[in-house]
Amino acid sequence: MCIVTHMSGSEIVSGRRAAYAGFVVFGAFWGAWGASVPAIRDQAGLDDGRLGLALLFVGAGALPAMPAAGVAVDRWGRRPAALLLVLLGAVGTAVALTARDLWSLSAGLALLGAASGAADVAINAAAGAAEQAAGRPVITRAHGFFSASVVLASLSTGLLAGAGAPAFLPFLLVALVAAGLAPVIAAGGRAGAADRAARRGTGTPGERADGGGGPARARPAGEAAPEGRAGRPAVRLAPLLLFGGLGALAFAAENAHQSWGAVYLADVLGAGPVLAAAAPAVFAAVVAVTRFSAGRVASWRAATVLVCGAVTAAAGSSAVAAAPSAPVALAGLVLAAAGTAVLFPTLLAAANDGVGHAVRGRATSVVTGVAYLGFLAGPVYVGWWADATGLPGAMGAVAALSLALALAAWPVLRAVRRPTGNKGCTF
CATH class of the missing domain: 1.20.1250.20 (MFS general substrate transporter like domains)
Structure with a gap:
């Protein structure tokens, strides 16, 4: 209750x-x-x-x-x-x-x-x-x-x-x-x-x-539904796992650039230590500016923001992969940062929409826990592709992650916002 x-x-x-x-x-x-x-x-x-x-x-x-x-x-x-x-x-x-x-x-x-x-x-x-x-x-x-x-x-x-x-x-x-x-x-x-x-x-x-x-309202994500164990409100698990899966894709792309940007500029494009070290700082700064400026838009229409952000991130990653020089790669990183910046916050806001206070902590732990797997896997994913295809190919693989999110965002949001009564796994 x-x-x-x-x-x-x-x-x-x-x-x-x-x-x-x-x-x-x-x-x-x-x-x-x-x-x-x-x-x-x-x-x-x-x-x-x-x-x-x-x-x-x-x-x-x-x-x-x-x-x-x-x-x-x-x-x-x-x-x-x-x-x-x-x-x-x-x-x-x-x-x-x-x-x-x-x-x-x-x-x-x-x-x-x-x-x-x-x-x-x-x-x-x-x-x-x-x-x-x-x-x-x-x-x-x-x-x-x-x-x-x-x-x-x-x-x-x-x-x-x-x-x-x-x-x-x-x-x-x-x-x-x-x-x-x-x-x-x-x-x-x-x-x-x-x-x-x-x-x-x-x-x-x-x-x-x-x-x-x-x-x-109809429960769009993980809102309290039937009573769970010990009389606690239950949390619908499946929608939260879907949001977490999208968040894992977003975090994998974001942390891939954050962790490998400096290495890419130094090893692939021959940038000096100062210019290479600027890559993660530029990426984080653009993410911050984008999040401050896009806050109101990100809460307006989640599916639109997610698709546009993911496509922008994919374009930025592709630009990095094809960059002939360090300045062009930095421009690609700026584009990738602007795209990835809105992804996880928008997903978390959508997952929180309608979730009651009494279960918010458990619901948030599911979304962030699954998404955190992507944060851990992102740099490893780049390393695996770099061994197989070189770093430019690995940046192309990062672009593929963002495109996968763009393709999945609208169907997932539509599915989790469909009224479901008391169906679905709970914990």
């Missing part, structure tokens, strides 16, 4: 601020991490092959933590996000201090992955709740704050490293920023209280927990 939540204007603003603050901290961490990897690799005495092995433990830690985070969010609201972001900064500091060989780095990265995966679910659930309560774009703009924070944090970490600062300092600063923003991220609103009341069975049947009031 669900209840109506009547949120005041201040509570809605609080929700948006919490979402944006959470993504700022999360982006700051990953910006610091990306810029710190060479120093941590050297400190642990690893070559690139063993570093790649150690990095697999990030995913090994993240994937099992994501469902647990979803349950925690459903029970305690935004507070887990605040705690997890502080923990993420602390774990990053510990990894930078203690990673002295393959095993210590791998163990630290498993903990880091668990904290990161759980925080990812928590902040995305917070953004979804804020968007539904406000009735205006939040998710795409929150991801824009993430991308902007990645750029700023990576540049700041590079400056600190150039000044001779220890490797742990950027992560300690992230932990301090997270602690400072924790009250903003965890702040009030009635969503948590509404969730607890809904689980106790209070409220009027047929009313919505997303604050919309009136009769419940």
